[in-house]
Amino acid sequence: MRASFIVHEIGIGLRRNLIMTLAMVITTAVSLGFLGTAILFNQQVSVMKDFWYDKVEVSVFLCGANSEGGSCAGGEVTQDQREAIRADLDAMPQVERIYYESKRKAYSRFKEQFKNSAIVDNITPDQLPESFRVKLADPEQFPIIASAFIGRAGVEQVQDQKALLERFFKVLKWVQWFAFGLALLMVVVSVILIVNTIRVAAFSRRRETGIMKLVGASSFSIQLPFLLEGAIAGFLGAALATGSFVLMKAVLVDRILAPNFPITRFITWGDVWLSSGTVFVIGVALAAIASFLTLMKYLRV
Amino acid sequence: MIRLQNVTKLYPSQTRPALKDVSVEIGKGEFVFLVGQSGSGKSTFLRLVLKEERATSGQVFVAGKDLARLSSWKVPALRRQVGTVFQDFRLLNNKTVTENVAFALEVIGRPRHQITKVVPEVLDLVGLKGKENRRPDELSGGEQQRVAIARAFVNRPMILIADEPTGNLDPQTSVGIMRLLDRINRTGTTVVMATHDDDIVDQMRKRVIELEPGRVVRDQSRGVYGYSH
Numbered sequence: 318m319r320a321s322f323i324v325h326e327i328g329i330g331l332r333r334n335l336i337m338t339l340a341m342v343i344t345t346a347v348s349l350g351f352l353g354t355a356i357l358f359n360q361q362v363s364v365m366k367d368f369w370y371d372k373v374e375v376s377v378f379l380c381g382a383n384s385e386g387g388s389c390a391g392g393e394v395t396q397d398q399r400e401a402i403r404a405d406l407d408a409m410p411q412v413e414r415i416y417y418e419s420k421r422k423a424y425s426r427f428k429e430q431f432k433n434s435a436i437v438d439n440i441t442p443d444q445l446p447e448s449f450r451v452k453l454a455d456p457e458q459f460p461i462i463a464s465a466f467i468g469r470a471g472v473e474q475v476q477d478q479k480a481l482l483e484r485f486f487k488v489l490k491w492v493q494w495f496a497f498g499l500a501l502l503m504v505v506v507s508v509i510l511i512v513n514t515i516r517v518a519a520f521s522r523r524r525e526t527g528i529m530k531l532v533g534a535s536s537f538s539i540q541l542p543f544l545l546e547g548a549i550a551g552f553l554g555a556a557l558a559t560g561s562f563v564l565m566k567a568v569l570v571d572r573i574l575a576p577n578f579p580i581t582r583f584i585t586w587g588d589v590w591l592s593s594g595t596v597f598v599i600g601v602a603l604a605a606i607a608s609f610l611t612l613m614k615y616l617r618v
Numbered sequence: 619m620i621r622l623q624n625v626t627k628l629y630p631s632q633t634r635p636a637l638k639d640v641s642v643e644i645g646k647g648e649f650v651f652l653v654g655q656s657g658s659g660k661s662t663f664l665r666l667v668l669k670e671e672r673a674t675s676g677q678v679f680v681a682g683k684d685l686a687r688l689s690s691w692k693v694p695a696l697r698r699q700v701g702t703v704f705q706d707f708r709l710l711n712n713k714t715v716t717e718n719v720a721f722a723l724e725v726i727g728r729p730r731h732q733i734t735k736v737v738p739e740v741l742d743l744v745g746l747k748g749k750e751n752r753r754p755d756e757l758s759g760g761e762q763q764r765v766a767i768a769r770a771f772v773n774r775p776m777i778l779i780a781d782e783p784t785g786n787l788d789p790q791t792s793v794g795i796m797r798l799l800d801r802i803n804r805t806g807t808t809v810v811m812a813t814h815d816d817d818i819v820d821q822m823r824k825r826v827i828e829l830e831p832g833r834v835v836r837d838q839s840r841g842v843y844g845y846s847h
């Protein structure tokens with residue numbers, strides 16, 4: 318069959334069923350949008366994980382003059398205790414590098430973090446603890462450090478930033494699963510709609526297809542226009558979904574989130590194209606498969 | 619050209635077979651009337667030849683092929699050799715006369731230049747010159763049937779099957795249609811026509827096969843319709 322004839326027939330089919338076609342395109346777009354967003358969200362989480370896990374440190378807070386917790390009964394940490402702790406940390410094979418944060422440095426960092434808050438005026442360098450910031454070769458090995466230093470004279474607290482992050486990522490994990498579940502549900506809905514639309518299209522054109530069978534058109538050429546209609550709907554849906562990803566990246570991420578949260582990194586355009594590509598393949602394939610299965614049942618020779 | 623050998627067709631939901639042990643042979647270039655009352659199995663006979671139905675038992679040969687052994691992807695090739703015409707014309711109302719006839723060639727992938735050449739020829743043959751751009755609902759019943767015949771014949775099939783082609787037409791128009799079918803038959807095309815129309819059968823004096831609930835009760839060359847009603 319000639320291409321121009323097929324294109325003509327598809328045009329007739331899509332126009333005759335305009336409302337259903339529109340519904341098919343929109344549902345496909347929304348479900349693929351959900352799916353792609355779930356993929357992008359997933360990417361974002363893993364970008365953040367890489368970025369933050371790379372930066373996590375173990376903080377060994379030393380006793381200050383006013384400290385009460387930990388092993389601070391002996392008052393503020395002494396010069397000897399501090400040097401001994403530093404030497405022991407240095408000697409541990411799990412430790413990659415350490416640096417010492419004095420009260421003054423802690424204060425200037427604090428001022429930087431809360432520069433827009435009145436709280437800075439009420440804090441003096443004396444009130445902030447000095448600490449060793451320890452970068453571990455493997456962040457999983459926190460317990461070894463903890464057991465070696467908790468309870469030691471002059472150490473108030475040993476804090477693992479990774480534990481804080483893990484709680485945060487656990488919550489994100491649930492959000493991720495929820496997003497994927499929703500996306501999957503939407504995809505199922507759009508497949509059902511595609512099946513129904515193709516069925517209606519096949520029914521409304523049963524006269525044409527009946528004649529085609531009669532004059533000896535092959536099954537393939539009878540089914541092709543319907544298949545392509547489905548695939549076009551899938552394609553348009555995927556295109557709309559991609560548009561929404563681009564908008565999300567350009568506006569939500571680059572304009573709103575990134576300037577306001579300089580502490581983390583965000584998904585790149587590469588991630589956007591990857592999820593767009595995935596959504597295109599899934600969209601067109603789903604639509605074509607759904608139409609094909611429908612036609613197997615309704616347009617047999 | 620068409621051969622049925624001890625063919626029985628039993629539809630799944632029925633107890634009485636639509637055709638029972640029917641054996642018929644129709645040669646190349648013959649003109650055959652298939653007569654009998656409603657429900658006598660005429661339509662089933664034609665559907666078997668088109669492989670729209672499968673025989674429950676027995677064999678159906680069309681153009682030398684055993685239809686029971688014909689795989690489904692070869693059915694379109696069979697149907698390209700068998701033109702079909704129905705009582706209700708089955709035209710596409712949103713297409714013109716030319717487009718309706720061309721459609722049959724478009725969907726089997728004939729090239730454009732061939733279509734633009736043969737469609738006017740066949741429209742001329744069936745007597746529709748000058749009405750190429752009308753739509754079916756602007757034509758009389760007889761003219762619509764001529765479009766349907768043109769569509770069935772445009773691919774030059776070896777066999778033309780007509781299921782009550784004059785059923786919706788008045789006697790005078792029917793005569794015109796019969797002349798046309800006769801003309802097509804004279805080009806060497808085998809014509810099998812199921813009909814109720816006794817006048818036509820009596821006039822044409824062609825071979826008559828009569829079915830009486832599921833069985834062949836008469837097979838007569840140069841026959842007449844036969845029973846009174």
